[in-house]
Amino acid sequence: MDNISRRKFLKISATTISAAATLGAVGKITADVNKISGNTTKGLRKIPTFCDICFWKCGVIAYVKDGKLWKLEGNPLDPLSRGRLCPRGTGGVGSHYDPDRLKSPLIRKNNRGKEEWVAVTWDEAFDYIAQKMQDIKSKYGAESIAMFSHGIGGNFLKHTLKAFGTNNFAAPSFAQCRGPRDVGFKLTFGEDVSSPERTDIKNSKCLVLIGYHLGENMHNSQVQEFSEAIKKGASIIVVDPRFSIAASKAKYYLPIKPGTDLALILAWMNVIVNENLYDREYIEKYGFGFEQFKAEISNYTPEWAYPETGIEPDLIRNTAYEMAKYKPATLVHPGRHVTWYGDDTQRSRAIALLNALLGSWGRKGGFYTPVSMDLPDYPYPSYPKPTKPKVDNPDLKYPFAIETVTNGIREATISGNPYPVKGWFVYATNLIHALPNEDETIRAIQNLDLLVVIDVIPSEIAGWADVVLPESIYLERYDDLNVEWFREPFISLRQPVVDSPNDQKPNWWIAKKLAEKLELSEFYPWENIEDYLEYRLSAGGYDFEELKKTGIIKGSPQPIYFETGVPIEFPTPSGKIEFYSLQLAKAGFDPVPKYKKPEEGPPGYFRLLYGRAPVHSFSRTQTNRILMDMYNENEVWINKFIADRLGLKSGDYVKLKNQDGVVSNKIKVKATERIRPDCVYIVHGFGHNSKMLKFAYKKGASDSQLIKRYVIDPLMGGTGMNVNFVTIEMEV
Numbered sequence: 001m002d003n004i005s006r007r008k009f010l011k012i013s014a015t016t017i018s019a020a021a022t023l024g025a026v027g028k029i030t031a032d033v034n035k036i037s038g039n040t041t042k043g044l045r046k047i048p049t050f051c052d053i054c055f056w057k058c059g060v061i062a063y064v065k066d067g068k069l070w071k072l073e074g075n076p077l078d079p080l081s082r083g084r085l086c087p088r089g090t091g092g093v094g095s096h097y098d099p100d101r102l103k104s105p106l107i108r109k110n111n112r113g114k115e116e117w118v119a120v121t122w123d124e125a126f127d128y129i130a131q132k133m134q135d136i137k138s139k140y141g142a143e144s145i146a147m148f149s150h151g152i153g154g155n156f157l158k159h160t161l162k163a164f165g166t167n168n169f170a171a172p173s174f175a176q177c178r179g180p181r182d183v184g185f186k187l188t189f190g191e192d193v194s195s196p197e198r199t200d201i202k203n204s205k206c207l208v209l210i211g212y213h214l215g216e217n218m219h220n221s222q223v224q225e226f227s228e229a230i231k232k233g234a235s236i237i238v239v240d241p242r243f244s245i246a247a248s249k250a251k252y253y254l255p256i257k258p259g260t261d262l263a264l265i266l267a268w269m270n271v272i273v274n275e276n277l278y279d280r281e282y283i284e285k286y287g288f289g290f291e292q293f294k295a296e297i298s299n300y301t302p303e304w305a306y307p308e309t310g311i312e313p314d315l316i317r318n319t320a321y322e323m324a325k326y327k328p329a330t331l332v333h334p335g336r337h338v339t340w341y342g343d344d345t346q347r348s349r350a351i352a353l354l355n356a357l358l359g360s361w362g363r364k365g366g367f368y369t370p371v372s373m374d375l376p377d378y379p380y381p382s383y384p385k386p387t388k389p390k391v392d393n394p395d396l397k398y399p400f401a402i403e404t405v406t407n408g409i410r411e412a413t414i415s416g417n418p419y420p421v422k423g424w425f426v427y428a429t430n431l432i433h434a435l436p437n438e439d440e441t442i443r444a445i446q447n448l449d450l451l452v453v454i455d456v457i458p459s460e461i462a463g464w465a466d467v468v469l470p471e472s473i474y475l476e477r478y479d480d481l482n483v484e485w486f487r488e489p490f491i492s493l494r495q496p497v498v499d500s501p502n503d504q505k506p507n508w509w510i511a512k513k514l515a516e517k518l519e520l521s522e523f524y525p526w527e528n529i530e531d532y533l534e535y536r537l538s539a540g541g542y543d544f545e546e547l548k549k550t551g552i553i554k555g556s557p558q559p560i561y562f563e564t565g566v567p568i569e570f571p572t573p574s575g576k577i578e579f580y581s582l583q584l585a586k587a588g589f590d591p592v593p594k595y596k597k598p599e600e601g602p603p604g605y606f607r608l609l610y611g612r613a614p615v616h617s618f619s620r621t622q623t624n625r626i627l628m629d630m631y632n633e634n635e636v637w638i639n640k641f642i643a644d645r646l647g648l649k650s651g652d653y654v655k656l657k658n659q660d661g662v663v664s665n666k667i668k669v670k671a672t673e674r675i676r677p678d679c680v681y682i683v684h685g686f687g688h689n690s691k692m693l694k695f696a697y698k699k700g701a702s703d704s705q706l707i708k709r710y711v712i713d714p715l716m717g718g719t720g721m722n723v724n725f726v727t728i729e730m731e732v
């Protein structure tokens with residue numbers, strides 16, 4: 001489909017254009033952060049820190065007027081934000097002023113999940129927790145306590161729990177997010193894509209986005225680089241069942257049948273190999289098993305892929321030619337949230353292989369080699385040695401898992417195998433929304449002797465806790481240093497900008513006090529986190545006082561492409577790019593990805609797809625009044641033809657009912673030509689049912705509630721979640 005017929009296929013609505021405008025419409029500041037005035041409580045102060053509305057860690061300048069938080073802008077010295085925040089980052093002010101914040105520690109009064117509490121002092125809360133922890137340790141061992149966390153704020157609590165003897169730490173960013181991608185790339189190149197992704201978007205001449213919905217997904221640097229690439233005339237190819245904002249910028253839009261991307265990628269590789277369009281020299285030098293790979297993909301022609309994907313053979317060929325034309329500056333983006341169908345590692349590996357054919361790994365406009373500063377860790381005493389292996393992956397049933405599998409811990413908590421899990425610490429992750437199948441999460445919780453949740457608002461997971469600890473938000477605290485792997489080396493600092501309004505405390509303080517209660521004080525030789533930061537920075541030869549003023553310390557630029565002198569190394573077993581993987585073959589998996597048809601839904605059902613809104617992060621921003629002012633409930637995208645047939649129009653309310661009879665809250669219809677007729681789409685994170693979240697309560701519907709089924713990726717334990725189907729129930 002060329003540009004014109006694409007436009008005929010889908011009309012771009014006014015809302016697409018206004019939403020797309022957010023791509024460029026972010027404020028820029030010219031202030032010199034080095035000239036910050038002294039720390040008086042009156043007048044205007046500008047304090048650098050970094051954002052935590054998502055995990056990108058953009059450098060921020062906070063404006064504080066008469067001691068009150070006024071506004072947030074990007075720190076121009078910061079390589080991640082380059083002086084611009086995304087709308088969520090700017091709206092971070094709303095998190096500080098959120099009236100629904102947790103205000104003091106709480107202990108459960110009645111049954112779990114009833115959301116009835118007694119407010120207690122911090123000391124009482126720590127006494128309760130420490131006692132339960134010692135009981136669990138003496139009965140089952142310290143390994144029977146697990147911690148779930150997301151983000152840098154979990155570092156100190158992890159330290160306390162490691163000192164206690166725990167070895168089970170997991171984040172949803174692996175098995176519910178980027179895990180399959182990182183494993184697929186590691187199996188191929190020996191290294192993963194990491195975060196921030198090492199994708200050289202701004203220099204790419206041809207950018208392929210497979211369901212990676214930049215512009216709705218607002219990861220700042222990537223969105224800025226995407227705008228730059230568009231301005232420089234890069235050819236954009238978007239593959240998505242839904243005409244996303246990114247699709248509105250594309251030269252080629254491929255409205256693929258959900259779940260069939262691997263067929264398309266195999267067909268692209270088939271064209272590129274058969275027509276000798278690959279980077280021959282690169283593959284001769286760096287490739288392993290190319291001939292076997294070539295034989296394996298020989299049947300996957302565009303004609304074969306057409307009935308699977310719904311994408312015409314000519315369009316498959318033309319897009320393959322487009323990619324080959326710009327190689328090696330063609331970037332087939334690996335995506336980020338890739339836990340879709342349960343075969344996600346193999347799909348991600350196919351994306352890695354396509355990039356390898358185009359010679360883009362290590363090359364300008366493809367994948368650069370990230371660099372970072374050298375900063376010593378704090379010299380703590382060594383941790384006690386756990387006596388049991390980690391609980392999430394017994395007998396390495398997920399042989400290629402490179403991080404802990406959240407759902408593996410949940411499974412062990414339910415079954416008691418390979419050993420019982422009796423305590424959970426949950427830091428900054430709303431497991432009820434982040435893990436598929438909330439019933440399983442609740443069943444696991446019912447087996448616990450202790451559930452501690454550290455959060456800033458009364459999230460759903462906090463509602464199930466025995467003890468809830470209220471944290472100061474990111475603008476009110478120090479955190480560990482951010483020593484980032486990126487295009488250029490830098491260190492950034494999070495520091496308090498304003499005071500916490502009530503009895504909230506920062507994570508480092510919570511972690512340290514808990515360690516003291518557990519008689520683990522030797523693990524906290526520092527008095528205050530400033531001592532800790534000062535120690536690490538001076539050990540690396542950097543100045544803490546200077547960092548407080550600038551927010552950023554940069555290192556010298558280093559070569560980041562093979563051509564510019566990066567030593568070429570592929571830490572795979574063969575030392576080369578593995579077109580054919582002997583380690584996969586040995587473990588009983590396909591050494592070259594093979595296509596399998598996705599399972600269809602029952603007749604009359606639509607596949608449930610989900611994604612991001614530009615102004616929200618997951619389930620964490622629906623109490624932020626500033627962000628809710630811009631988008632305060634999600635909608636269900638239904639193909640216009642289907643909506644007409646059902647007698648529905650935009651603005652009507654419906655409920656979604658999944659294949660297992662789970663019914664959602666009511667949700668507004670968005671009838672649109674911008675989605676295929678076989679699926680519907682909603683923004684993740686809405687439909688809160690914690691009664692304590694008064695403002696967000698029942699606004700919109702929750703994808704997580706409907707995601708009852710999931711398919712586990714056998715290579716690494718990730719949960720494919722695009723495998724649920726819904727019907728549309730008229731609201732009464």
Ligand SMILES: Nc1nc2c(c(=O)[nH]1)N[C@H]1C(S)=C(S)[C@@H](COP(=O)(O)OP(=O)(O)OC[C@H]3O[C@@H](n4cnc5c(=O)[nH]c(N)nc54)[C@H](O)[C@@H]3O)O[C@H]1N2
Pocket residue numbers: 052150153172173176177178336337427428429430431433434435436454455456457459460471472473474610611617618619620621684703704707721
């Ligand atoms: N159904 C469904 N599931 C998904 C996804 C999806 O799109 N749909 N996305 C997946 C992806 S890609 C990811 S990365 C994960 C994300 O999963 P999570 O990171 O768990 O995301 P949230 O649901 O926003 O939960 C974050 C929690 O941290 C709390 N919080 C916010 N700031 C702070 C703070 O400063 N301190 C503390 N202590 N707590 C804080 C919030 O109030 C909220 O309860 O979810 C995954 N799961």
Ligand SMILES: Nc1nc2c(c(=O)[nH]1)N[C@H]1C(S)=C(S)[C@@H](COP(=O)(O)OP(=O)(O)OC[C@H]3O[C@@H](n4cnc5c(=O)[nH]c(N)nc54)[C@H](O)[C@@H]3O)O[C@H]1N2
Pocket residue numbers: 054088177178210211212213214216217218219239240241242244256257258259260261335336337338340609610611612613614615616617618681722
């Ligand atoms: N505003 C905002 N930005 C964010 C976040 C946020 O919460 N808010 N979270 C951040 C995080 S941690 C992550 S992981 C990323 C997630 O963002 P991404 O990695 O970009 O995306 P996904 O959520 O996997 O995918 C959503 C897109 O995939 C399409 N899709 C669904 N099924 C298929 C399919 O079978 N094939 C194809 N080709 N496409 C399909 C959907 O229509 C949708 O456009 O966003 C990051 N950026």
Ligand code: SF4
Pocket residue numbers: 051052053054055056057058084085086087088089090218219220221
């Ligand atoms: S991308 Fe936006 S929300 Fe995420 S850290 Fe950057 S400014 Fe904050």
Ligand SMILES: [Mo]
Pocket residue numbers: 173176177178336337
């Ligand atoms: Mo994610």
